[in-house]
């Protein structure tokens with residue numbers, strides 16, 4: 554009876570540790586995502602008006618585009 558109770562407590566503690574670890578990982582991911590979002594400037598596509606991160610945008614002169622296709626079409 555005591556051993557069963559110990560095993561049950563052990564399982565509960567193990568589950569709690571797993572949940573806390575998962576939560577921490579998720580919080581870290583969210584934080585890094587938020588940070589990169591702040592660092593990256595959003596630019597508007599001159600063709601369709603879609604907002605894309607500057608690093609991923611296609612540049613043509615002084616204009617930015619969401620895709621190579623839109624850069625070619627405009």
Ligand SMILES: [Zn+2]
Pocket residue numbers: 598599600601602603618619620623
């Ligand atoms: Zn576009």
